[in-house]
Amino acid sequence: MSIAAAAVGRQAWRKLARNNSTAAIRRTISLLPKSQQFRPTSFVPAFTANASKAAPRFSQSQQYRSYSSGGSSGDGTKVKFWPFVLVLAAGTGGWVLLINRQKNMPPNPKQTASSSAKPTPAFSPSEVTVLFVLGGPGAGKGTQCANLVNDFSFHHLSAGDLLRAEQDRPGSQYGQLIQDCIKNGAIVPMEVTVALLENAMADAIAKSGSKKARFLIDGFPRKMDQAFQFEKVVCPAKLVLFFDCPEQVMEGRLLERGKTSGRADDNAESIRKRFRTFVETSMPVVEYYDKEGKVIKVDATPGPKEVYEDVKRKLVGKLGENF
Numbered sequence: 001m002s003i004a005a006a007a008v009g010r011q012a013w014r015k016l017a018r019n020n021s022t023a024a025i026r027r028t029i030s031l032l033p034k035s036q037q038f039r040p041t042s043f044v045p046a047f048t049a050n051a052s053k054a055a056p057r058f059s060q061s062q063q064y065r066s067y068s069s070g071g072s073s074g075d076g077t078k079v080k081f082w083p084f085v086l087v088l089a090a091g092t093g094g095w096v097l098l099i100n101r102q103k104n105m106p107p108n109p110k111q112t113a114s115s116s117a118k119p120t121p122a123f124s125p126s127e128v129t130v131l132f133v134l135g136g137p138g139a140g141k142g143t144q145c146a147n148l149v150n151d152f153s154f155h156h157l158s159a160g161d162l163l164r165a166e167q168d169r170p171g172s173q174y175g176q177l178i179q180d181c182i183k184n185g186a187i188v189p190m191e192v193t194v195a196l197l198e199n200a201m202a203d204a205i206a207k208s209g210s211k212k213a214r215f216l217i218d219g220f221p222r223k224m225d226q227a228f229q230f231e232k233v234v235c236p237a238k239l240v241l242f243f244d245c246p247e248q249v250m251e252g253r254l255l256e257r258g259k260t261s262g263r264a265d266d267n268a269e270s271i272r273k274r275f276r277t278f279v280e281t282s283m284p285v286v287e288y289y290d291k292e293g294k295v296i297k298v299d300a301t302p303g304p305k306e307v308y309e310d311v312k313r314k315l316v317g318k319l320g321e322n323f
């Protein structure tokens, strides 16, 4: 049942509950999609403790054919519950489907990489090296990833870029959801982002022609559920590169970037919300990996060159020249 049908079903039920009359029922039934319509030809009010004894308010409506297949008694006082039941079932069923649909976001926008038969995780850490790149908004993650791509032949996948591309993809069922989340600095449900990342990794590996690959996963995971899900179904991460930067510095960079980026979230209000999400939701991810001994922390306050020197030194120090 479509969302529209569910909404119409609910609307019909509310109308029925509000207005217990034949005319109201016929009007509301006509709101239902054709497949759910039925045409009661007589109606006796049902919401009474002793329906059979109740005086039929609409007994003059006997010119309508009885819809019941259970054999009309011919007694105009007999109560017919089932039209209510049908409308209630249609509305409630639709509502339940809608809620379930929202809870269990169909995970895979591309319908390829996440088929149920695939191994878990999809990529082996012995072949695929994953580095998560974290830091507050504007800390310089994208800037430093570009440097690392040049020197270490990483594939760079920005979760934010993938989400923006999905948002703009014609026909995407997630477009509006992504747009709302990004504007409000909220985190898009993990199923969407994890599926986009997995697809992008599969594409990059297929194009390179080698099963061995290294990835910088930029701006992800921003929430613990994403981290667990990604490591479980896509690939365990080797390290986290964390760019540490004060909010004031990041704000200045973002406002500057906002002059040309065209991004819907590079404005003062969205920036505030993004900072809060980062502190409340994303920092716990950094702390979690820190306890695992997997975090390389870099001071992102100095200029880009200086920051990169630090990144390179620490990365090579941890993984060796030929990781």
Ligand SMILES: Nc1ncnc2c1ncn2[C@@H]1O[C@H](COP(=O)(O)OP(=O)(O)O)[C@@H](O)[C@H]1O
Binding pocket: 135, 136, 137, 138, 139, 140, 141, 142, 143, 144, 253, 254, 256, 257, 300, 301, 302, 303, 304, 305, 307
């Ligand atoms: N170390 C730095 N010093 C000053 N400006 C920087 C530095 N690193 C990045 N920037 C600038 O700050 C803005 C945000 O950087 P970006 O790499 O896009 O951050 P993030 O990916 O973390 O949001 C960009 O306009 C970038 O040119």
Ligand SMILES: O=c1ccn([C@@H]2O[C@H](COP(=O)(O)OP(=O)(O)O)[C@@H](O)[C@H]2O)c(=O)[nH]1
Binding pocket: 136, 137, 138, 141, 158, 159, 160, 161, 163, 181, 182, 183, 184, 185, 186, 187, 188, 189, 193, 218, 219, 220, 221, 222, 226, 265, 274
């Ligand atoms: O895993 C992710 C990564 C990004 N986002 C959304 O994308 C926005 C922009 O993220 P990006 O990494 O592009 O930019 P940053 O905030 O780091 O500058 C975030 O605020 C979130 O709304 C998300 O929901 N999940």
